[in-house]
Amino acid sequence: MKLKRTHTCGELRVEHVGQTVILNGWVDNWRDHGGIIFIDLRDRYGKTQVVFYPENGAVYPAAKKLRSEYVIAVKGEVQARPSEAVNPKLATGEVEIRVEELELLNVSRVPPFEIKDYVDASEDLRLQYRYLDLRRPRLQRNMILRHRIAQFTRRFFSEEGFIEIETPFLTKSTPEGARDFLVPSRLHQGKFYALPQSPQTYKQILMVSGFDKYYQIVKCFRDEDLRKDRQPEFTQIDLEMSFVDEDDVMGVVERYIQQLFRQLFDEDIPIPFPRIPYREAMERYGSDKPDLRFDLELTEVTDVFKGTEFKVFAKVVQSGGYIGALSVPQAWDFSRKQIDQLGKYVENLGGGGLAHMKWVDGRWEGGISKFLSEKEHQALKAVLPEAGNALVLLVADAHREAAQGILGNLRLRLAEELGFIDKSVKKFHWIVDFPLLEYDEEEHRYVARHHPFTSPKYEDINKLETHPEQVRARAYDLIFNGNEIAGGSIRIHTRDMQEKMFQLLKITPQEAERKFGFLMEAFQYGAPPHGGIAFGFDRLVMLIADANSIRDVIAFPKTASAVGLMENTPSEVDPKQLKELGISIKNK
RNA sequence: GGGGUCGUAGUUCAGUUGGUUAGAACGCCGGCCUGUCACGCCGGAGGUCGCGAGUUCGAGUCUCGUCGGCCCCGCCA
Numbered sequence: 179m180k181l182k183r184t185h186t187c188g189e190l191r192v193e194h195v196g197q198t199v200i201l202n203g204w205v206d207n208w209r210d211h212g213g214i215i216f217i218d219l220r221d222r223y224g225k226t227q228v229v230f231y232p233e234n235g236a237v238y239p240a241a242k243k244l245r246s247e248y249v250i251a252v253k254g255e256v257q258a259r260p261s262e263a264v265n266p267k268l269a270t271g272e273v274e275i276r277v278e279e280l281e282l283l284n285v286s287r288v289p290p291f292e293i294k295d296y297v298d299a300s301e302d303l304r305l306q307y308r309y310l311d312l313r314r315p316r317l318q319r320n321m322i323l324r325h326r327i328a329q330f331t332r333r334f335f336s337e338e339g340f341i342e343i344e345t346p347f348l349t350k351s352t353p354e355g356a357r358d359f360l361v362p363s364r365l366h367q368g369k370f371y372a373l374p375q376s377p378q379t380y381k382q383i384l385m386v387s388g389f390d391k392y393y394q395i396v397k398c399f400r401d402e403d404l405r406k407d408r409q410p411e412f413t414q415i416d417l418e419m420s421f422v423d424e425d426d427v428m429g430v431v432e433r434y435i436q437q438l439f440r441q442l443f444d445e446d447i448p449i450p451f452p453r454i455p456y457r458e459a460m461e462r463y464g465s466d467k468p469d470l471r472f473d474l475e476l477t478e479v480t481d482v483f484k485g486t487e488f489k490v491f492a493k494v495v496q497s498g499g500y501i502g503a504l505s506v507p508q509a510w511d512f513s514r515k516q517i518d519q520l521g522k523y524v525e526n527l528g529g530g531g532l533a534h535m536k537w538v539d540g541r542w543e544g545g546i547s548k549f550l551s552e553k554e555h556q557a558l559k560a561v562l563p564e565a566g567n568a569l570v571l572l573v574a575d576a577h578r579e580a581a582q583g584i585l586g587n588l589r590l591r592l593a594e595e596l597g598f599i600d601k602s603v604k605k606f607h608w609i610v611d612f613p614l615l616e617y618d619e620e621e622h623r624y625v626a627r628h629h630p631f632t633s634p635k636y637e638d639i640n641k642l643e644t645h646p647e648q649v650r651a652r653a654y655d656l657i658f659n660g661n662e663i664a665g666g667s668i669r670i671h672t673r674d675m676q677e678k679m680f681q682l683l684k685i686t687p688q689e690a691e692r693k694f695g696f697l698m699e700a701f702q703y704g705a706p707p708h709g710g711i712a713f714g715f716d717r718l719v720m721l722i723a724d725a726n727s728i729r730d731v732i733a734f735p736k737t738a739s740a741v742g743l744m745e746n747t748p749s750e751v752d753p754k755q756l757k758e759l760g761i762s763i764k765n766k
Numbered sequence: 767g768g769g770g771u772c773g774u775a776g777u778u779c780a781g782u783u784g785g786u787u788a789g790a791a792c793g794c795c796g797g798c799c800u801g802u803c804a805c806g807c808c809g810g811a812g813g814u815c816g817c818g819a820g821u822u823c824g825a826g827u828c829u830c831g832u833c834g835g836c837c838c839c840g841c842c843a
Contacts, residue, residue, distance in 0.1 A: 207803070207804075207805095209801095209802050209803065209805050209806095210799085210805095211799055211800055211801075211802065211805080211806090212798065212799035212800070213799075213800030213801095214800040214801065214802080215800090215802095216801075216802050216803065216805085218803070225803095227802085227803070229801085229802095231800080232800075245794095246793090246794095259801085260801070262801080263801050263802075263803085265802090265803060267803085268803080271803090288776070288793075288794060289776090289793095290776060290777075291776080291777055291778090291793090292777075292792080292793065292804095294804075296804065297777075297778080297792075297793090297804090298777080298778055299777065299778080300772095300773090300777085300778085300835070300836090301835065301836070302834075302835045302836090303777080303835095305835090352843090354843050355842085355843035356841085356842055356843070357841085357842085375842095375843080376843095378843090400842060401842095402841055402842040403840080403841055403842075404842095405837085405838085405842085406836085406837070408842070522770095523838090525769095526768095526769060526770080526838065526839060527838085527839065528839065528840080625843070626843050627843070628843060629843040630843070631843090632843085727836095737834090737835070737836085738835075738836065738837080739834085739835085741834095743835090
């Protein structure tokens, strides 16, 4: 190319008037008036209007042929626009380039969709032509935002004394947790590496090595089904610190979030964040990641129905279950159809059903009201929050948390439907005191709720063998507007405790040795007390960018079925490659 | 693995009870236009109605299957 840019397309202002400049970029929009031709030239910095006049016989005919997404270089003088032609919507809107020279750097086929934020295209098309989608201002903004947050993150943790250390991608498959992506070994046929679900064990080993404060912005891999906020490969901000307790880890995270919003967006986020025990979150909001931008709390009404004639509830009460209610004044006039839809939603969540009744003008009506006694009517009214007319939704289940979870989902759905959520509000809080273990019905054993390296709370250690389900973990999750954006814990750092934990998880000493022997051995050489946390980086960026999906903040994401539409992955491989790996494909 | 939803022009969508030649907007192509900026005006081209069966005199429309996108449940320590 002859004409190399002297400025970007977002740069020129009135003070450049009179200068001769060169711009490079893409034809964003062209307006041919028969005589004068205007072209908006675009690059990632912005747009600048360039003007071709018919009097310039050398370039004018070539300008006539320019089309969308052609790549051009223009040389010319910056001129002030006539006052009536200033475009206030454009940062460069007070000036334009009177083109003297034009160089066509490349032509473009007509793109499958327009490179404009205001033009919609289906997501599969956008993913297939991801390079064009990424050329659009919105995704460019998202990627640049992601870059700024990543840069801030490195600067912040470095200044806090954290060392960035890379950990391997070719790692060891582990029995607990998510399904691993496996990588076959050519040099060791029949053996496999696993891509890391997280650098968990490596960062703990780094603590044993004395690195004290470690961080990394790192890819992690989990072979599980996708969601709008879950991709098979995703990025974590991973931290680990030695000689710390919960307050130290949570403290540095709070400073990080506060500084992030202050330095990047000049926004004040108050710290420390509230800490809500897991139990309380479930009781009040029916979620371990409640959205606190709106109220609407659950009410336990189990006692109201002690000795009830209403069979469904009677059965639940007898089995020691839970009955909870959600009283929604704003939904008091919901139609039969709307309530039926809520019922279907509950069924889809795996709930037994949704009971309802309405408090209208001082009395109960509709739904299950006719099956309840006058005493129950009064007791229910007394226990529910004071309100006028309201729709009351009731969920009963033998399993307390199952019922609460369903009510929690209803709470969220109703909040969205009824517009309770103020999008401008940012609510951060911690969930703490998680159960260490939960019982896995399928495997008939306890499994770690967080991961098997999480330390139990000191005061609960004596319950490890007698009441494992009551033991609380030294774990904490950071919730941002109802999204889990970080989770971590204080770890086990002695071999004895780690062995005890594996024993509780019904992992045999042999298996523990085979899978985690290196970690337990390391613990025998002066492992310091340590703990850490990991952020879902994509999620954090998604929430800050106000994007609808994690895919909008990842340059090359996969579809919901884990397919790369642009490059067509996964794909079959050459039989020769398989042979080298000692792998044969079993036909279905 | 299960549930929901969508699939019609290059794109975003409309398409009545199953009935003549499947429409609109944007984009694209051609013409006109010297101050537009999501320019304007005139004209034009453009369709395997995702794919495959079936029902029917007749299917974009109904049925079954299948493929794909998206959302949810399960799953995600």
